Amino acid sequence: MELSQRVQKLTPSSTLAITAKANELKAAGQNVIGLAAGEPDFNTPENIIQAAFKAVEAGKTKYTPAGGLPKLKEAIQEKLERDEGLRYELNEIMVASGAKHALYNLFQSILDEGDEVIIPIPFWVSYPEQVKLAGGEPVYVTTDESTAFKVTTDKLDGVLSEKTKAIILNTPSNPTGAIYSKEELQAVADWAVKNQIIVVSDEIYETLVYDGEHISIAALGEDIKKLTVIINGVSKSHSMTGWRIGYAAGDRQLIKAMTDLASHSTSNPTTPSQWAAIEAYDGDQTFLREMNKTFKSRLDTIYPQLMEIPGIECIKPKGAFYLYPNVKETVRLCGLDSADEFVEQLLETSLVAVVPGSSFGSPDNIRLSYATDLDSMTEAIRRIKQFVEERMEK
Missing domain, CATH: 3.40.640.10 (Type I PLP-dependent aspartate aminotransferase-like (Major domain))
Incomplete structure (x- = not known):
C-alpha cells in the first residue's frame, strides 16, 4: 500500500526507539534504569481521580x-x-x-x-x-x-x-x-x-x-x-x-x-x-507545591553528581524536569564518534536509557529526566560515570 507523502516525510522518534530498546532489555530481565520519561512519576491526585469516578457514576x-x-x-x-x-x-x-x-x-x-x-x-x-x-x-x-x-x-x-x-x-x-x-x-x-x-x-x-x-x-x-x-x-x-x-x-x-x-x-x-x-x-492545589518541592530536591541532589562525570558541561535548569548536558567532550574522552553512539552503548552496556540530543536538534547533548525516584537517579549517574571512566582507561 502506498502511503501519503505527508506521513512519509515524518521523522521517526528516536525517543520511542530508545524506549522500545529499554523495554526489550527489561523484558529480558535486565535492570534497566530509564531516564527518558517525559511525564511525572507521581500518580494523579486522589481528589481528581474521585472527581472522574463521580462523573462516571452520575452518567456524565x-x-x-x-x-x-x-x-x-x-x-x-x-x-x-x-x-x-x-x-x-x-x-x-x-x-x-x-x-x-x-x-x-x-x-x-x-x-x-x-x-x-x-x-x-x-x-x-x-x-x-x-x-x-x-x-x-x-x-x-x-x-x-x-x-x-x-x-x-x-x-x-x-x-x-x-x-x-x-x-x-x-x-x-x-x-x-x-x-x-x-x-x-x-x-x-x-x-x-x-x-x-x-x-x-x-x-x-x-x-x-x-x-x-x-x-x-x-x-x-x-x-x-x-x-x-x-x-x-x-x-x-x-x-x-x-x-x-x-x-x-x-x-x-x-x-x-x-x-x-x-x-x-x-x-x-x-x-x-x-x-x-x-x-x-x-480543587486543592497543594499537590503542585509538593511535586515542585520534590523535583527541586532531586535536581539539587543530582546536578552536582552529574557534574562529576568527566567532560560533562551542563547549565543547571530552572524549570521542567530535565537535565540537558553537553557531552561532546565526554564522547571524545570515550573514543566514540557521536552522542548518539554514546547513548546506544550506554544502554547496551550500562543499562541506562537517556535520549540523544539529536532528537531535539542539538546532536552534542543528551536529555536525562529526573522524573524518577532519587535512588534510581543516583544509581544511573553512578553507572554513567563508571561507563565513561572505564572507556577513558582503555
Whole structure:
C-alpha cells in the first residue's frame, strides 16, 4: 500500500526507539534504569481521580461540545486570570485532547503550504513534525549554552521572511529546562508585534519552576496578547499525562476554527477526563507545591553528581524536569564518534536509557529526566560515570 507523502516525510522518534530498546532489555530481565520519561512519576491526585469516578457514576459519559465543557472553560478562564493575570472570554478558549492536540489543531488552522514557523533549537520533537503535517516549513534558530538556550531577536531577524507566520516559544523548556525572564520575553514580544508574527506560547511546564518565575508572554500587553496563542494543560502540572486534557487560549476567530476542526476529527475531549480537569483547576492545589518541592530536591541532589562525570558541561535548569548536558567532550574522552553512539552503548552496556540530543536538534547533548525516584537517579549517574571512566582507561 502506498502511503501519503505527508506521513512519509515524518521523522521517526528516536525517543520511542530508545524506549522500545529499554523495554526489550527489561523484558529480558535486565535492570534497566530509564531516564527518558517525559511525564511525572507521581500518580494523579486522589481528589481528581474521585472527581472522574463521580462523573462516571452520575452518567456524565456522553458527548460534550467539541471545544470542551463550558464549566471546564470557566475553570481555565479563572486559572489564567489567577495565575497569569490574563482575562479570556469563553469563546477564546478551546479544550483539546491534550496540549499536543491543541498544537496540532493550531498549526492546521493557521498554516498554508509554504508558510514558515520559526522553531528555536533545541525543540520538543513534535513541533517540526506538526508544522510539516500542516504544509508548513520549519525554520530553525540555533541556541546553545552561550545564550542559556534562549533565542535572541538578532537571531530571529536573521531568519525572518515574508513567509514567516509564527514562532514557537516554550518556557519552561523541554528539553533544556530554560526559563525566559520578563526582559527576554519583552524583547521577543516587541519583535513579534513589530513584524506581526503569531507567538505559539507552550506553557505546559509552567508550574515546574525552581529558580525565577514563570511569566506568560501574553501578559506583557494587549498588542502581544492579540498575537499569542497559549498552549497548556493538566498533563505535567497535575500528573495527568494519560487523561489527555489540554487547552488553547487566544484570538476568538482562531479558537473557533480550531474547534470546528476538532468537531470533524476527534469531536469532544474525553468527558470524564474533562470533569477530572475541572477538579484539577478548581480543587486543592497543594499537590503542585509538593511535586515542585520534590523535583527541586532531586535536581539539587543530582546536578552536582552529574557534574562529576568527566567532560560533562551542563547549565543547571530552572524549570521542567530535565537535565540537558553537553557531552561532546565526554564522547571524545570515550573514543566514540557521536552522542548518539554514546547513548546506544550506554544502554547496551550500562543499562541506562537517556535520549540523544539529536532528537531535539542539538546532536552534542543528551536529555536525562529526573522524573524518577532519587535512588534510581543516583544509581544511573553512578553507572554513567563508571561507563565513561572505564572507556577513558582503555
